[in-house]
Amino acid sequence: MRPGVPQAENMDDHRLPKAPDYTTAALTMLWVNLLWIFFVAWAMLGFVPTLVLAAILNHGISRLALARSA
Template sequence: MRDPELPASVPDFFIAAITFAGINLVWIFFVVWVMYGMVPVLVLAVLINHLITRLDIRLNARKA
């Protein structure tokens, strides 16, 4: 049974979560750049891109 005190609709926090993740990535990349240089930042960016691509392929395969 539904709790009558809960709101009828729940807000969508997807855009906020993506924005928050992007802001965090910027400062993490900056700290890695200052500490180790540009090459580790590029390697980290390629690794994150690869993981996102694999996740996208897995989620699309599950839908099909």
């Protein structure tokens, strides 16, 4: 640190604060969005096509998880 320069204005100090963890908030919003999308699909298409959509999404997520683990 240079003398006479306040800590907040010291450009030589490149330490960043720890980033907040937004994982829980992101997963909660994903669940909320999927919920209303399924309700709209159920209202517009019926129950069986909504189940097919859920099965397709489940298969896609499983394939992504498999690809990430490999």
